[in-house]
Amino acid sequence: MKTTTAIKGLILTSALSLHGMAWAQETVSKEPATETTASSELDAVVIKDDQELKTRTTLRAERIEQTQAEDIKESLKGISDVTVGGGQKSAQKVxxxxxxxxxxxxxxxxxxxxxxLFHHQGRLSVDTELLKKIDVDAGTGNAxxxxxxxxxxxxxxxxxxxxxxxxxxxxxxxxxxxYATNADxxxxxxxxxxxxxxxxxxLLYGNFAESGNYHAGGGDGVGFTAGKPKSGLGKIVFTPSNEQKLTLAANLRxxxxxxxxRNHFGDLPFNPPNDQEFGSQSYTLQHTYNPATPWVNLxxxxxxTSTKMSQETTTSKSEAxxxxxxxxxxxKMDLGSLNxxxxxxxxxxxxxxGHRATGTESETGRIFGLFTQGVYRPAPAWTLTAGFRYDNYDLEDVSSEMINSHHLSPNARVGYQFNPMWSAYASWSQAFxxxxxxEAFVMSGVKGVAPVSNLKGTTADTSEIGVTAQVQGLTVNTVVYHTVMRDVIQVSTNRTTGIMTRSNAADDLKFQGVNLNANYEAGDYVIRGGYSHNKSEYGSEPLGYAVSTKGSAFGDRFVFGVDYxxxxYNVLLTWDSLVAMELTDVPxxxxEQPGYDIxxxxxxxxxNERTRVGISVLNIFDKKYVAQGTPYQVQGAVNPIFEPGCDVRLTASYLF
Incomplete structure (x- = not known):
């Protein structure tokens, strides 16, 4: 449904009023990057510095519910070094x-x-309505x-x-x-x-929705974006004692x-529509055991998990x-106050x-890992962290040949607390x-496999330096990083012969940049801001917005938000802004891909404690834009898939 001019006028007036009120306070906020957790309801975005688990950004359910985020892109938009592209929900990539x-x-x-399943569609399908929190650990993982x-x-x-x-x-x-107006x-x-x-x-929880095609900014319809998603969650928690907890969870979608x-492309001659079915299910059994001994925290x-997708036309059907x-x-063993x-x-x-009329093809991979991670504090101001992972990969490929690789990946980090206000760290980590x-859809068309010669596994090395400053509620985090991915595994299939080839890329992938977050909390205000600069290269050339399964390039990004x-009255008001600068560093x-501000x-x-009513307006200025992270120029044509324009959302919930 296209928003009427009268509604837009009211929206813009309200938005500008809130924007002015927020800026008049001259405050900026977010929780400090420490293990301290504030009790305020406004504290729904947390940057936490855990010496074992890297610097972590956490988004809680309060933030997701407040902004009425319906997909991964909307949930993660407040994290400056995370980008989600793809246009419609089924195509989003993180x-x-x-x-x-x-x-x-x-x-x-x-x-x-x-x-x-398919590199033209998103790999992740998560119902944000069911989420308690999202943890994002940026940079090459530790053990x-x-x-x-x-x-x-x-x-x-x-x-x-x-x-x-x-x-x-x-x-x-x-x-x-x-209810949401943009796609009815x-x-x-x-x-x-x-x-x-x-x-x-x-807990038994079900969620459903039905929508038509959404409209891009300015009112232009974006075809074949309607949907009827359904999801469910079942969870049983058994706590036999204070020392143990057993959780059984089932997620269905x-x-x-x-x-x-090709979901993340626009309307192009070689991108016809077809009938698609998608389903996923996962089941998890978790157990924790933490008795009254420092030696056991098990x-x-x-x-x-199982994920299925089919695409059907009048003449054929493919399944993955x-x-x-x-x-x-x-x-985890607690060896005393020091380590x-x-x-x-x-x-x-x-x-x-992959299933087609010509038959079924398959591949099976197995991963065995061993890991250890330790923390040592030789003095109150110093923290040393080190560990390693050993991984062994076995793959039985589509021709029943075995491919093996293994690697030991170390990591180390040193942190120093100069005084209560200043701290810094330097780290290096490797992953394999x-x-x-x-991908299953492409596999179904494979007719033969080129011989594999000395295929190596991919390694990633990340070096980081971080500084944190905390002064009377103001917290500033700065991270400078450099990541190199070597021996990147490439999988390609010749469309004419059907021969599939696995090989290592000739050049390295490089990602380097800086991420800055400034936060301040004062009274009933929380204001948060962030900046991210990332330079992505393949060898010595810019990566650009390549249709790649490895990475993409982005313009500088600024995020800004205010909670009041x-x-x-038990009312919470929120303003969120994202400014993406033009992407000029392209092959x-x-x-060049235009920038945008949303x-x-x-x-x-x-x-009362049982009732909640919400209204949100996304893309209040009805901007027509293509999210960075989405292919912009495809086979010489610039006709990408646009993001939704202005969308007014209303929600009401009641707890019995």
Whole structure:
């Protein structure tokens, strides 16, 4: 539904009023980059410096609910060094410091999201309505980041009954309705949860929506973007004692629609629509055991995931499926006030299958890992961290040949606290990723395999220097980094012969830049700001907005946000801005990609602890733009897929 001129006028007036009110306070905020956690409801975005787990950015459910984020792009837009491109939801890809999510370790409730169906579509499908928090670890992972964390790790955690039960409640229910104007979207959620026994809780949660094609800025329709997604979450938590916790979770999602063959391209002659079906499911069993001894803090988990997609025309049907299962076990030993050590192992199996009328092709990969990470504090001001991962990759390729690679990846970090206001660190980390199953849709067309000769696994090395300053509520974090990915594994298929080739890229991929976050909290105001500069190169040439499974280039990015809480009325007002500068550093022959600035506002009211009403306006100035991270020029044509224009969203929820 196209927003009327009258509604737009009211929106712009309200937005400018809020913007002026926010700037008049001369304050800037975000939680300090320490382990301190503020109690304010405004504290929904946290940068936490954990010596074992790298500098981590956490987005909590409060932030997602306040802004009425409906997808990964909208949820992560406040993190300056994270970019999500792709246009419509089914095509979104996450880039952390320019590195694509295929080179990150991504988990949902501990289940690895390793399925790779089609490089023209998004790999991650997560219902933000069900999320409790998102953790983003930027930069090459350390020993605890899991296998294949070349560019870092992203962890999604869903809610459980304890997050929804009111004080004193044994059973409850949640009903939520929402409406969005841009695509005439209607949706709702229904949840049942309870704690029938002191040691047992359960949650059953379902979410559905229906929308038409959305409109880009200015009102132009974007074809084949309608959808009817459905998702569900089931979770049981058993706490037999204060020392143990057992959690069983099931995540289900379905999204069927008529879409373009290549979801992240615009309307082009070689990009016809077809009927697509998508479904995913994951199951996770997690156990923690932390008795009254410093030697045991045990964590273990097993998982299984399955993702399927089909594309059907009047003459043919193709199907792709990715399955994974695995687990990990680790133990953290507290060796006293000066140091601690975590040791563990993990094992994962990934299988991809492509199905066409000509038959079924498949590949199966196995990853075995051992890891340890330690923290040593020789003096109160000093912190030394070091560890390593050993990974062994085995791949049975489409021709039943075995490909093996293994590597030991070390890491080290030194931190120093100059005084209560200033601290700094320097770190170096390495991660490794061997050959893994190729994308399932392309695999189904393979007719032969070129001989593999001395194929190496990919290694990533990241060097970082970070400085943190804290002065009376003001926190400034600055990180300078340099990442080099060597022996990048490339998989290509000759469209004429059908011969698939695996090889190492001739040149290195390089990502270097700086990320700055400034934060300040004062009274009922929280204001946060960030800046990111990233330079991406393949060899000595700029990477540009290449259609690549490894990374992409971006213009400089600025993020800015203001929260203002009217405590006496239980009302929270939010303003968020993203400014992406023009991408000029592109390969020869490519056009430059324009920059853009996007501004959103939101307000929520909680008249009581059971009721919540929200309104948000995304892209309030109805900007027509293509998100960086989306292919801009394709086969000589500049006809990309545009992002949604102005969208007014209304939500209402009630807890029984």
């Amino acid at each position: 880039y952390v410091r320019g590195i694509e999510d295929t080179q990150l370790n991504v988990t949902v409730d501990g289940a690895r999201q390793s399925g790779y 605890l980041s899991g296998p294949g964390a070349l560019g870092g790790a992203v962890r999604f955690e869903t809610k459980d009954a304890e997050d929804l039960l009111l004080p004193g409640q044994r059973y409850g229910a949640l009903v939520k309705a929402r 979207e209607k949706g709702g959620s229904l949840g049942f949860f309870g704690k029938p026994l002191d040691k047992v809780s359960f 379905e999204d069927n629609a008529r879409r373009s063959l 964590r273990s988990e097993v998982y299984t 499926e990715a399955k994974s299962f695995g687990g990990q076990i680790s133990n 601690s050590v975590t040791v563990g192992t993990d094992y994962n199996v990934d299988r991809s299958e 990723k061997g050959a893994t199953p190729m 809480k009217l405590s006496q 020869s022959g490519s056009v 501004h959103d506002i939101a307000a929520s009211w909680m008249p």
